[in-house]
Amino acid sequence: xxxxxxxxxxxxxxxxxGAIAAGCTFFAGYPITPASEILERIAERFPEIHGSxxxxxxxxxxxxxxxxxxxxxxxxxxxxxxxxxSLMMENYGLGLMTETPCVIVDVMRGGPSTGLPTMxxxxxxxxxxxxxxxxxxxxxYAPSSPQELFDYTIQAFNTAEKYRLPVVVLSDEMVSHMTxxxxxxxxxxxxxxxRKKPEEPPEDHLPFRPxxxxxxxxANAGEGYSIHVTGLTHDERGHPSVDEETQNMxxxxxxxxxxxxVDDILEYEEYKTEDAEKVIVAYGSVYRTAVEAVxxxxxxxxxxxxxxxxxxxPFPEERIYDLAREGIDDFIVAEINFGQVVYExxxxxxxxxxxxxxxxxxxxxxxxxxxxERIEAIDRGEVPPFKEGER
Amino acid sequence: MSIRRSRDWFSPDYQEQREEDGIGHGLHPLDNYLRKDRIxxxxxxxxxxxxxxxxxxxxxxxxxxxxxxxxxxxxIGCTGRAAGYVDVDSFHxxxxxxxxxxxxxxxxxxxxxxxxxxxxxxxxxxxxxHFIHAARxxxxxxxxCVNNFNYGMTGGQAGPTTPxxxxxxxxxxxxxxxxxxxxxxxxxxxxxxxxxWTSYHTDKMIESLExxxxxxxxxxxxxxxxxxxxxxxxxxxxxxxxxxxxxxxNSKLQPEAAPSEVALDPKDPESDIIIGNFVNREAPTYQDTxxxxxxxxxxxxxxx
Numbered sequence: 001x002x003x004x005x006x007x008x009x010x011x012x013x014x015x016x017x018g019a020i021a022a023g024c025t026f027f028a029g030y031p032i033t034p035a036s037e038i039l040e041r042i043a044e045r046f047p048e049i050h051g052s053x054x055x056x057x058x059x060x061x062x063x064x065x066x067x068x069x070x071x072x073x074x075x076x077x078x079x080x081x082x083x084x085x086s087l088m089m090e091n092y093g094l095g096l097m098t099e100t101p102c103v104i105v106d107v108m109r110g111g112p113s114t115g116l117p118t119m120x121x122x123x124x125x126x127x128x129x130x131x132x133x134x135x136x137x138x139x140x141y142a143p144s145s146p147q148e149l150f151d152y153t154i155q156a157f158n159t160a161e162k163y164r165l166p167v168v169v170l171s172d173e174m175v176s177h178m179t180x181x182x183x184x185x186x187x188x189x190x191x192x193x194x195r196k197k198p199e200e201p202p203e204d205h206l207p208f209r210p211x212x213x214x215x216x217x218x219a220n221a222g223e224g225y226s227i228h229v230t231g232l233t234h235d236e237r238g239h240p241s242v243d244e245e246t247q248n249m250x251x252x253x254x255x256x257x258x259x260x261x262v263d264d265i266l267e268y269e270e271y272k273t274e275d276a277e278k279v280i281v282a283y284g285s286v287y288r289t290a291v292e293a294v295x296x297x298x299x300x301x302x303x304x305x306x307x308x309x310x311x312x313x314p315f316p317e318e319r320i321y322d323l324a325r326e327g328i329d330d331f332i333v334a335e336i337n338f339g340q341v342v343y344e345x346x347x348x349x350x351x352x353x354x355x356x357x358x359x360x361x362x363x364x365x366x367x368x369x370x371x372x373e374r375i376e377a378i379d380r381g382e383v384p385p386f387k388e389g390e391r
Numbered sequence: 392m393s394i395r396r397s398r399d400w401f402s403p404d405y406q407e408q409r410e411e412d413g414i415g416h417g418l419h420p421l422d423n424y425l426r427k428d429r430i431x432x433x434x435x436x437x438x439x440x441x442x443x444x445x446x447x448x449x450x451x452x453x454x455x456x457x458x459x460x461x462x463x464x465x466x467i468g469c470t471g472r473a474a475g476y477v478d479v480d481s482f483h484x485x486x487x488x489x490x491x492x493x494x495x496x497x498x499x500x501x502x503x504x505x506x507x508x509x510x511x512x513x514x515x516x517x518x519x520x521h522f523i524h525a526a527r528x529x530x531x532x533x534x535x536c537v538n539n540f541n542y543g544m545t546g547g548q549a550g551p552t553t554p555x556x557x558x559x560x561x562x563x564x565x566x567x568x569x570x571x572x573x574x575x576x577x578x579x580x581x582x583x584x585x586x587x588w589t590s591y592h593t594d595k596m597i598e599s600l601e602x603x604x605x606x607x608x609x610x611x612x613x614x615x616x617x618x619x620x621x622x623x624x625x626x627x628x629x630x631x632x633x634x635x636x637x638x639x640x641n642s643k644l645q646p647e648a649a650p651s652e653v654a655l656d657p658k659d660p661e662s663d664i665i666i667g668n669f670v671n672r673e674a675p676t677y678q679d680t681x682x683x684x685x686x687x688x689x690x691x692x693x694x695x
Contacts, residue, residue, distance in 0.1 A: 026499055028491075047688035052498045052681075056491060057524040064488040064521075065495030068464075071482065072499025094485050221480035222500050224459045228426070228475060230483035239429060240475060240483070 001049075004186045011176040012037035012079075014146040015105055015169065018153030019077050020049055021190055024103070026069035026076035028054040028062040030084060033117040034173040035107040038079035059084035063091040063104065067166075070095075070102045071229065073220035075157055079105035081173075082124055083114060086131070093132035094231045095166035096254060099208070099216065101195055103156045108172040108284075108336075110362030120173040121362030122284055122336040128168045129313050135251055137258030139265055140168040140313040142283040146180045152310075158193035159265060163257055164215050170312060172336070174285035174365055202226060208250075209236040214257035258314060267310035268319060272298070276305030278330040278375060279323060281345050283309050285365050286334050293334075293371035302375055312341065317348040324352035330378055334358040334366050354378075354385040424448040424458055426478045433472055435543075437623075437631020439590030439616030443537055444473050446593050446614075447508065450600035462503040464493040466513035469544045469618075470537040473508045487518030490525045490534065497532050501678055504604065505532035512542045512550040515571055519551070526580035526609045528677040533603045533610045536573060539618035547621030554656050557626050572654040577611040578670050584610035585650060585670035589638035590617065592666060599668050608676050615655075615664065642666050 001021040009017070016038045019027070027046065029039040039055065046053045052069070056062040062078045069076040080088060085106045095102060110116025111123045124131075128140045139159050141152040153169055160167040196217040198205045202225045210216045216236075219225035232240035233247045258265065272294055273279060282290035287308045297304040307323070309316050320331070331353055333342040338359050346355040358374045360366055377383045419425075425448070434440045451461060458479045465474035467486035474481040480503070484492045489507045497505045507514075514522050514536050522534070541559055542548040548561040552573065557566045577585045584606050588596040596614060603610035617623055617634030628634045645653075646667030653665040675683075689695065 026495065028495065047685035048692060048694050050685075054494065054498060056494075057520050060488060061491035061494070061521050061524070064484065064491035065498070067484070068482075068492040068495025068497075069499035070495075071480075072496045072503070074499045076495070076499070090485050091488060094488075220500075221462050221482075221496060222460070222503050226458060226478050226480060228481045228483070230475065231485055232483065239426075 001187060002184050004184050007182045007184060008179060009146050009182040010037060010179045011146040011149045011171065012107070013041050014150040014182045015079070015153050015171065015176070016041035016045065017184065018150040019103070019157070020045060020051075021150070021184070021187075022075060022154040022157035023192055024075045024077050024157065025049065025051040026053075026066065026074040027051065027078065028056050028065040028069070028076070029078050029080065030056050030059050030062050032059075032081045032084045034109055034176055035079045035081045035084075035105065037176070038105060059087040060090065063088040063095070066102045067091060067095050067098070067100045070100045071221050073222070075161070077103040077105065079107065081107050081109050081117075082111045085124055085127065089127070089131045092166055093134060093136070096132065096136045096138070097134075097231050098229050099164040099218070099254070100166060101160040101164050101218070102166045103153065103160055103169060104166055105153070105169045105171060107176045108170065116362050118173070119363045120285060120336060120365060122172055122286070122340070123362065124170065125312055125335070125337070125340040128170055135255060137165075137255040138168065138313045139163070139165065139258060139311060140170050141310060142170045142312045143175060144284055144287040144308075145175060146178055147182050149175065150182055150184070154190060154192075158191065161193045161195045162215070163261065163265070164195065164218060170284070172284045198225065206236040207238045208234060210253060210257070214253050214260060262314045265311060266314050266316060268316040269308050269310060271306040271308070273305030273307065273323065275303055276328060277303040278305070278332060278378070279328050280304065280306045280371060281309070281331055281333045281341065282306065282335065283312060283341070286336060289366045289368050290334055290371060292368035293375075296368050296372045297375050300372070300376070302379060304375060309341070315344050315348070317344070320345055320348040321350060324349040328353050331355045332358060332371065332374060332378065334371050336360045336362055336365065356383060356385060421445065421448045421452065424451060424478055426476055429476050432476055434469060435620045437617055437619040437634075438469070439539070439614070439631070440470060440473065440537060442590045442593060443535070443596070443614050443616060444476065444508070446596045447506070447535060447600055448477070450597050450604060453597065454601050454604045456504050456604060460502065460504055462496055462505045464489045464496065464505070464507050466509040466518060468510040468513050468542065469539070470508060470510035471513060487513055487516070487521065489513065490518055490521040493532050494525055494528075494530050497530060498678065501531070507532060507534045509534075509536065510543075511536055511538040511540070511552040511573070515551045515573065515576070523576070523580040526577055526582045526611070529581060529583060529608045529674055531607050531609070531676045531678060533600075533612065535600070536611065536613045537616050538573065538613050539616045539622060541618060541622040543618045543621040547625060559622070559625060570655075572651070573613045574611075574650040574653050574669050578650040581609065581674070582611040582670065583608035583672050583674050584668070586611070586668035587613040587615070587653065587666050589615040589642055589664065589666060591635050591638040592642065595644075595666070602668070602671070606671075608674055638664060
């Protein structure tokens with residue numbers, strides 16, 4: 001990894017360096033704006049760390065080879081943006097179904113389709129949760145700075161290894177192309193997690209039998225365990241068993257291993273919520289604007305706080321539920337889309353507070369002023385609660 | 392008794408017995424390579440897949456490659472199920488993605504003897520782009536393509552190898568697309584070893600698979616298979632046995648043939664099936680070329 005110290009570093013570079021610090025030795029990717037700098041940095045740095053880097057023919061191949069490398073025992077990663085992330089949905093699902101630890105970085109740009117390749121948006125949030133078919137439990141981190149791209153890429157690897165799933169680092173164009181101070185800590189200050197290994201001999205090992213934490217230990221290919229891994233519904237031996245009973249054994253566990261370990265996985269932070277009457281919910285690049293908006297609104301006499309999910313999935317739903325019952329009147333969700341996280345906030349308040357959206361269509365982040373203006377309008381009773389189609 | 396495998400049923404101490412025997416435990420020569428508790432397989436009577444999988448496992452055994460150092464990756468379809476029956480590290484992945492998955496696995500651990508075992512639709516329709524790029528990169532693994540001229544598992548639809556004119560469930564008025572000539576595609580994309588056999592030619596096929604297992608680089612072996620259920624009965628090739636007879640009578644061993652000249656028309660009972668190992672050349676593998684460049688980079692950077 002890099003020499004410890006203070007650097008002036010671009011977000012995408014920090015992401016690549018975070019991966020190297022996490023022990024990533026396999027990277028496969030396909031060029032795409034605004035994520036290409038991650039592949040470029042990896043290509044430059046991997047000879048030094050004896051890593052393996054593949055520039056694949058497309059994103060379908062990138063994620064497939066990352067899964068293969070993960071089963072070869074590597075810590076593996078790919079990085080892309082919306083159009084490539086759409087292509088990856090197929091093998092994101094395979095990775096979730098086969099409990100394959102790896103990291104996918106999605107640097108969000110304006111969509112749908114080719115959209116705004118060089119400009120920021122936050123339109124992929126629900127795709128990380130619902131984009132692949134079937135029922136899954138996922139973990140998605142939303143960093144807000146180059147420092148967090150470094151830190152949360154490491155954290156994503158640790159979570160991937162601990163809970164055996166592809167973990168998404170959901171950056172956006174603004175955060176990834178921002179150059180800022182990044183502190184690279186001493187190597188022994190970085191906590192690294194490796195996948196659990198089976199303790200029993202191969203003939204007694206059931207590759208998909210979970211421990212109490214609902215996560216099965218993982219034997220890699222080439223270790224003599226003769227594993228079978230399939231995207232079909234499979235039993236604890238890993239053998240396909242296409243029936244309702246096996247489906248009910250497997251799929252709820254894949255969801256529960258995240259849901260029941262939520263206290264360990266969930267991360268969020270709050271700013272000035274102690275006496276707040278209104279709470280802004282923002283993440284990624286918009287979080288930075290929202291901090292400023294809180295201070296500006298408070299100068300104008302509004303009791304405003306901020307809740308910032310660091311893991312978007314799992315979502316801090318209990319905290320929002322509690323805040324709504326502790327007297328918060330309004331939640332104001334600022335996001336660069338036409339409403340994604342706002343639905344989650346509206347759902348988790350359970351009707352105990354009003355939920356409002358400050359949407360943006362992509363291309364730029366919110367200004368603090370436009371969030372404050374919305375708060376003022378809400379205070380005057382001019383803005384109805386969020387509903388579909390609200391502008 | 393093992394909770395996982397039936398193999399312990401036959402021996403009180405499987406590992407010890409295995410060492411004593413050298414290989415196998417006396418029930419079937421390929422027992423060590425099969426997940427016996429997964430047998431019987433799902434393939435139709437008359438299908439060539441059993442013979443072809445058997446030939447591959449025999450080639451492994453003849454090459455003295457143990458199950459522990461072997462990995463097999465399959466995509467989706469009838470052939471895709473092969474990975475589920477072999478007692479090696481085996482992966483049954485998404486449709487078309489066996490090759491990039493294998494690329495990651497092999498690059499991740501180059502000690503694994505890696506084989507992709509999949510069908511013509513999986514490898515050349517949905518997975519075609521991955522195929523040509525893996526051949527271009529010359530990643531060191533083998534691709535065995537079982538070509539049955541149609542999508543068998545989904546009900547006999549036309550695919551990229553279906554001959555022009557064939558009436559399938561998606562070409563009820565006759566096919567009108569030009570099929571791939573797989574050896575030509577592979578050779579053109581850069582495969583260092585290219586062969587075609589049929590499920591009738593087991594001895595030749597085993598010999599050829601041994602060559603491919605021994606060879607470094609991207610090796611491609613096409614094996615024609617009867618598909619009586621999905622294809623044969625519709626196009627007049629009849630039962631599995633009749634298709635095997637067709638393979639026997641119409642195959643011509645011509646290893647000197649140029650890959651561009653071995654296109655097939657298995658719908659025409661009179662046409663020749665050119666078989667043989669058409670390409671066997673030397674070229675540095677992906678791992679070797681990348682290793683060399685990275686080594687030079689480390690020299691320039693002054694790091695080890």
